[in-house]
Each structure stands twice: as C-alpha cells, then as structure tokens.
Amino acid sequence: MELRHLRYFLVVANELNFTRASEKLFISQPPLSRQIKELENEIGVKLFNRNSKKVELTEAGKFFRKEVVNQLQNLESVILKTKKISENISGEYRIGYISSTFSDTITKLIQFLTKKYPYLNIKLYEVSTVKQILALEQSKLDLGIVRAPLVSTKINSKLWFKDSYSLVFNKNKTKVKEIDDISKFRNELFVFFNKDYAPIYYNSLIEICSKYGFVPNIVHESNNINSIIQLVRNGLGVSIVPTSLKKSHIYPELSFLDLDNNFLTNVLLATPKNDKSQITDSAISFLLA
Incomplete structure (x- = not known):
C-alpha cells in the first residue's frame, strides 16, 4: 500500500464519482479505478458499492475513510515537525545555568523561546561553571550561563553583565551593631559555595575577605545559592553573594551590604564554537537586549 492509494481513495470517497x-x-478514470481496486485487494475489503448509476461507500469504507483522514492529519503534523527540526527551530534545546544567575530574566527567556518556537522542548540544567564548560565543549549544552573566567578554544562567549558582590545577613540575628563595613563581620560564621563545586568563585570570596583584613570562618557550604540564602535567613551564618540576587531574594529579615565595586564578577553567555543555531541567536539577542 502506498500513500497515493490513500489519497486517491479519499478523493473518490468525497466525490462519490470516479469521473469527477x-x-x-x-x-x-481507468488508472484511478485500477488503483482503488488494488487498495481493496490489498486490505481484503470492499470499500465502494459501484454500478452504472452511483458510487457508495460500504460501511467498511466509511470507517476506513474516517481513520485515513485522522492518520493523514497526524502524518502532516509529523512532516511539519520534521521540517521544523530540519530548519533548526524545533527539537530539544538545552540551557545550563549556575544557581546564582537564575532570575526572572531567565524565566522570561523561556517564555520568549516557547512563544517563538512552539515546537521547542527546552531543558534547563543547574550545573557548575566547570561542568558547563565540559558539556559545552562536548556539545551537550546549547547555551551556558557561567561566570568568568572561561578558557576554552571550543567555546564562544559573550559578556551578559558585570555583577558586584554584597554581604548578605539576617539583620535580626547578627551581633554587629555598626553595619557599614564587611570587616565588622570578621567574627561571624560564614556560608559559602562548596570549594570543589565552584573553586574559582570560592577563591574570589576568600580574596575579598582577605582584602578586608580577615579570613572567614566557613562553617557551612552548599552547591546551591537558594540553600545558602535559606541558611542565612535562619541565622546560621552570613555570606557573600552577587549583588544581583537582591532582586530575586527579597525577605524582611535579610539585608545586603554592597561591597567595593573593585570586586566584580562577569556573567557570560557561552555556546559551542561551531554552533550555528537560530535559537541560540534569538536567545542571546533577547538576553542582551
């Protein structure tokens, strides 16, 4: 059975007239009649009652017509999705991010991509910068949101934004009275990212504390910024976080003390070097707008 047999059958079923x-x-007309006969022989069912005056669908023919219409509609949908995948505007799109960068902007990015590419299956992965770099080099991610530095000959990157640092603390639990300098918190307990998970970020925070003249007493570590914020909220320590987090972590008990702008961290948009994706171009343009 070929697709043309089904298409021929549907036209005859709609017209109920072989000439038309x-x-x-x-x-x-003779080849058309022959094609319909071949179809009936192949499935072993009489689809039409024919005589010199009229053509009618048999009960089996009526059922077959209904099912063929449904199947051809499904086939058209499959063909459309296949074309969209071929045009690189459908399929699976994988975005990696570090927890300290997840914000309303990324949520809006997903909404934007979903609207622009309705057949797109977007997958989000919270992954450390180190692991994202490896995944990008192996083309296991289509877009990565990472913190500098990024050193790789297999990855392209663009600066998304520069972020400063802030000390975050529970204002109801701290013993510090004059909250005007991070060095006043030298005797507080600190909550940091795990050193093995984000070594460069960890070392940056150690360096900041060193510039203020003390070594932080790190008692808790986490691989997720939300966990760090919750620990601080519960009075289990203070932390140093990117200033941009103030917008997405608004709690009455939390306060943020902005640090010297000499301490900056660059957030990058990274892609595999040979990536020519229309989706990636759209995503980056949206984030940089």
Missing part, C-alpha cells in the same frame, strides 16, 4: 475524482487528481 479523476479530473481532480489529473489522471484518467
């Missing part, structure tokens, strides 16, 4: 059907199909 053959005109619509731009073939002569």
